[in-house]
Amino acid sequence: MLRGPARIEINEVAPRDGLQIEPAVVPTDAKVAFLDALSACGFARIEATSFTSAKAIPALADAEAVMLRMQRGAGVRYTALVPNLRGLERALSCRPDELNLVMSASETHNRANLRMTRAQSQAQLLAMVEAANAAGVPVNVSLSTVFGCPFEGEVDADAVMALAESFAHAGAAGITLCDTTGMAYPTQVAALCERFQRSLPQAGLTIHLHNTRGMGLANALAAWQTGVTRFDAAAGGLGGCPFAPGASGNVSTEELVHMFDAMGVDTGVDLARLLDVVAGLPALVQRDTDSQLLRAGTRLRTHQAPAWLAEHFVGQG
Amino acid sequence: MLRGPARIEINEVAPRDGLQIEPAVVPTDAKVAFLDALSACGFARIEATSFTSAKAIPALADAEAVMLRMQRGAGVRYTALVPNLRGLERALSCRPDELNLVMSASETHNRANLRMTRAQSQAQLLAMVEAANAAGVPVNVSLSTVFGCPFEGEVDADAVMALAESFAHAGAAGITLCDTTGMAYPTQVAALCERFQRSLPQAGLTIHLHNTRGMGLANALAAWQTGVTRFDAAAGGLGGCPFAPGASGNVSTEELVHMFDAMGVDTGVDLARLLDVVAGLPALVQRDTDSQLLRAGTRLRTHQAPAWLAEHFVGQG
Numbered sequence: 001m002l003r004g005p006a007r008i009e010i011n012e013v014a015p016r017d018g019l020q021i022e023p024a025v026v027p028t029d030a031k032v033a034f035l036d037a038l039s040a041c042g043f044a045r046i047e048a049t050s051f052t053s054a055k056a057i058p059a060l061a062d063a064e065a066v067m068l069r070m071q072r073g074a075g076v077r078y079t080a081l082v083p084n085l086r087g088l089e090r091a092l093s094c095r096p097d098e099l100n101l102v103m104s105a106s107e108t109h110n111r112a113n114l115r116m117t118r119a120q121s122q123a124q125l126l127a128m129v130e131a132a133n134a135a136g137v138p139v140n141v142s143l144s145t146v147f148g149c150p151f152e153g154e155v156d157a158d159a160v161m162a163l164a165e166s167f168a169h170a171g172a173a174g175i176t177l178c179d180t181t182g183m184a185y186p187t188q189v190a191a192l193c194e195r196f197q198r199s200l201p202q203a204g205l206t207i208h209l210h211n212t213r214g215m216g217l218a219n220a221l222a223a224w225q226t227g228v229t230r231f232d233a234a235a236g237g238l239g240g241c242p243f244a245p246g247a248s249g250n251v252s253t254e255e256l257v258h259m260f261d262a263m264g265v266d267t268g269v270d271l272a273r274l275l276d277v278v279a280g281l282p283a284l285v286q287r288d289t290d291s292q293l294l295r296a297g298t299r300l301r302t303h304q305a306p307a308w309l310a311e312h313f314v315g316q317g
Numbered sequence: 318m319l320r321g322p323a324r325i326e327i328n329e330v331a332p333r334d335g336l337q338i339e340p341a342v343v344p345t346d347a348k349v350a351f352l353d354a355l356s357a358c359g360f361a362r363i364e365a366t367s368f369t370s371a372k373a374i375p376a377l378a379d380a381e382a383v384m385l386r387m388q389r390g391a392g393v394r395y396t397a398l399v400p401n402l403r404g405l406e407r408a409l410s411c412r413p414d415e416l417n418l419v420m421s422a423s424e425t426h427n428r429a430n431l432r433m434t435r436a437q438s439q440a441q442l443l444a445m446v447e448a449a450n451a452a453g454v455p456v457n458v459s460l461s462t463v464f465g466c467p468f469e470g471e472v473d474a475d476a477v478m479a480l481a482e483s484f485a486h487a488g489a490a491g492i493t494l495c496d497t498t499g500m501a502y503p504t505q506v507a508a509l510c511e512r513f514q515r516s517l518p519q520a521g522l523t524i525h526l527h528n529t530r531g532m533g534l535a536n537a538l539a540a541w542q543t544g545v546t547r548f549d550a551a552a553g554g555l556g557g558c559p560f561a562p563g564a565s566g567n568v569s570t571e572e573l574v575h576m577f578d579a580m581g582v583d584t585g586v587d588l589a590r591l592l593d594v595v596a597g598l599p600a601l602v603q604r605d606t607d608s609q610l611l612r613a614g615t616r617l618r619t620h621q622a623p624a625w626l627a628e629h630f631v632g633q634g
Contacts, residue, residue: 002507002539108622111630151622183616185579186538190319212613214528214572217535221503222319248609255531262502292565296529299500305425305468313428 004224007266009044011206011232012253015066016047016081018238020057024286028062032069034284037277038235039073042268047079047100047232051087067094079140083114088128098138098173101125105160106149109180113144122166129170138173142208146192148183157192164200174204176232179219182212182248186222193226208232209251210240216251217259224265231256235274236281236289254278254293262299271298321541324583326361328523328549329570332383333364333398335555337374341603345379349386351601354594355552356390359585364396364417364549368404384411396457400431405445415455415490418442422477423466426497430461439483446487455490459525463509465500474509481517491521493549496536499529499565503539510543525549526568527557533568534576541582548573552591553598553606571595571610579616588615 015035019026026034031049038046048070054061063080072078077097082088091099103121104110110118125141132139146160164175177192189207196205207223207230209216220231237252257269275298281289332352336343343351348366355363365387371378380397389395394414399405408416420438421427427435442458449456463477481492494509506524513522524540524547526533537548554569574586592615598606 001511001543002504108626111626112623115629117630148616150620153617153619182613185576185616187319187580194318211531211609213575213610213616214534214569215576217531218538218576221535221538226318248613252531258530259502259532259535263504292528293530296499296565299465299502299530300470302470303467306429309425309428312432313434 002221002225004265005227005229007268008224008229008231008260010253010257010267010269011045011047011079011230012038012041012043012235013047013208013232013250014038014234014236014238014253016050016060017232017250018234018236019285020050020059021240022059022238022285022287025059026284028065028069030284031062031066034277034280035066035070037280039071039076040270041274041277042270043076044230044268045077045079045098047081048096050081050083051091052081052083056083064090064094067091067096082128084124085128085131088131092132092135092137096137098140099132100140100142100176101128102142102144103163104144104149104180105163106145106152106155108151109145109149112151122163126166126170129167129172133171139171140174140176140204140206141167141172142176142178144178144180146177147179147185147188148181150181150183157195160192161195161199164196164203168200168203172203174206174230175200176206176208178208178232179210182210182215184209184219185215186218189219190222190226193223193228197227204230206230206232210249211237211251212248217255220251220256220259224260236278236291238281238285238289252291252293254291258293258298319538319542321582322544322546324585325541325546325548325577327570327573327584327586328362328364328396328547329355329358329360329552330364330525330549330567331355331551331553331555331570333367333377334549334567335551335553336602337367337376338557339376339555339602339604342376343601345382345386347601348379348383351594351597352383352387354597356388356393357587358591358594359587360393361547361585362394362396362415364398365413367398367400368408369398369400373400381407381411384408384413399445401441402445402448405448409449409452409454413454415457416449417457417459417493418445419459419461420480421461421466421497422480423462423469423472425468426462426466429468439480443483443487446484446489450488456488457491457493457521457523458484458489459493459495461495461497463494464496464502464505465498467498467500474512477509478512478516481513481520485517485520489520491523491547492517493523493525495525495549496527499527499532501526501536502532503535506536507539507543510540510545514544521547523547523549527566528554528568529565534572537568537573537576541577553595553608555598555602555606569608569610571608575610575615
């Protein structure tokens with residue numbers, strides 16, 4: 001009854017989407033060590049950093065150093081966020097395997113997050129897709145707030161699809177549908193993912209979920225049931241949205257891998273290694289990151305029965 | 318694509334399954350007020366208390382007082398847990414609408430939790446089903462650890478079904494499949510729920526989920542897709558299992574209602590009222606209960622756009 005693809009790919013976004021909003025700035029050495037540890041976990045993709053201005057996001061001011069110093073793992077594709085043509089130039093100097101662009105599907109969130117109208121962002125991103133393709137680097141476009149906007153509420157699926165189509169037709173290698181503030185619910189996720197895959201079967205759909213209202217894995221399950229094979233996730237559930245007060249972070253990579261592992265779906269990720277990395281997150285970001293799975297252990301990590309049991313049942317068979 | 322029943326029923330278990338393991342003993346007056354507040358939320362069922370020995374669970378020593386003093390809401394069925402024939406007699410004196418019995422599907426958990434072998438528990442519960450039916454009160458049997466045992470690991474589905482069949486044939490009005498320590502995963506939940514409903518279509522299946530490893534709502538979604546219409550849940554995600562260190566509590570009622578509300582499924586529950594009750598939980602149990610949904614707000618609770626936006630976009634259209 002519950003069916004989906006036998007294999008999925010995970011794009012680990014904590015180094016960019018997580019670290020960009022951490023209050024503690026992580027030193028470059030620690031970022032490189034974090035990336036190297038993630039590279040050994042088996043991810044299909046890792047979003048390593050963002051080539052934004054140091055003024056906008058001081059936490060990621062060392063983008064070049066991070067990209068050039070990390071050890072690239074075999075079979076891992078390294079991507080980076082680029083907000084504009086200046087960032088694109090900087091990124092191209094660091095040999096990314098692909099690049100990620102971003103704009104919002106809702107006008108108010110786009111203005112608040114990017115200080116441009118959607119029309120301005122769309123024009124700029126289309127020029128960047130062209131420039132990246134000219135340089136031979138594939139581009140993914142991440143569309144924020146497609147399942148709801150924290151300022152406007154519901155977001156029109158027709159507008160989402162029109163944006164997706166414009167980027168797919170312009171030569172984007174992939175499109176990510178982002179639930180930026182955790183407003184998505186399973187039937188909505190399934191409906192939009194089905195529509196997207198029917199309209200744009202070659203567009204390389206990725207889904208990006210947050211767990212703000214507890215539905216992160218339920219939404220991932222819904223997407224998977226429609227055939228989605230690419231998921232963004234952040235180790236330890238790092239990340240969030242500065243414009244959505246109270247919002248918790250991205251769906252946690254370890255919980256996503258744990259669920260799909262249990263279902264027999266191949267994620268390519270070594271969960272034990274990943275959990276070691278997650279255990280190191282509090283030291284990395286200087287705060288308690290409280291991974292629920294790390295605390296509880298994987299589902300088949302069994303416990304010792306209470307010592308009194310053996311004695312109590314002597315002679316009871 | 319994602320389909321399930323248009324209407325579900327929720328059994329609110331926090332007054333029993335939640336309060337029984339809280340370190341702070343809640344005074345009887347506060348329990349009664351909690352139950353009265355829950356009764357106004359629209360639940361199909363509320364598990365009000367447990368008629369266990371005061372020595373075993375001191376927190377629920379006031380079971381009679383609670384059952385007799387609470388105001389019964391129209392359309393709500395009040396149930397109580399009874400561990401043995403002595404508890405059954407006490408409960409029957411308090412006019413319950415139904416009773417709930419419990420045993421584990423795995424031998425070690427049954428011994429640790431109930432200090433009996435499964436065979437002993439099964440015989441005792443069958444006698445209790447008979448006694449309750451003789452008194453005209455319907456009985457539900459909750460089977461613990463059916464999706465995994467914290468001591469033994471995987472639990473055999475054949476053994477689960479054999480237990481379920483024995484109680485259904487003995488006249489139990491309902492059977493609850495419990496993921497006692499959050500080991501269930503969606504395809505497993507769907508498979509067991511399908512098998513149960515195929516084998517025992519009249520057996521009144523309820524599903525009881527925990528969110529220990531983040532899969533609570535994903536598992537609820539999976540169960541719903543197979544046609545399950547009855548769900549246990551606890552306000553604020555209270556509860557847990559004393560034999561599973563690190564385990565978090567039941568799936569939270571407010572998150573379950575919020576998800577099904579968003580999907581257009583009728584739960585009967587007034588979410589705003591429920592969130593008011595959840596907001597009062599820290600005062601009730603004397604600790605921070607950290608409801609993620611209460612913190613984030615419902616998905617369509619929109620926020621003010623930043624004040625600088627209007628100024629920034631003057632003349633930009």
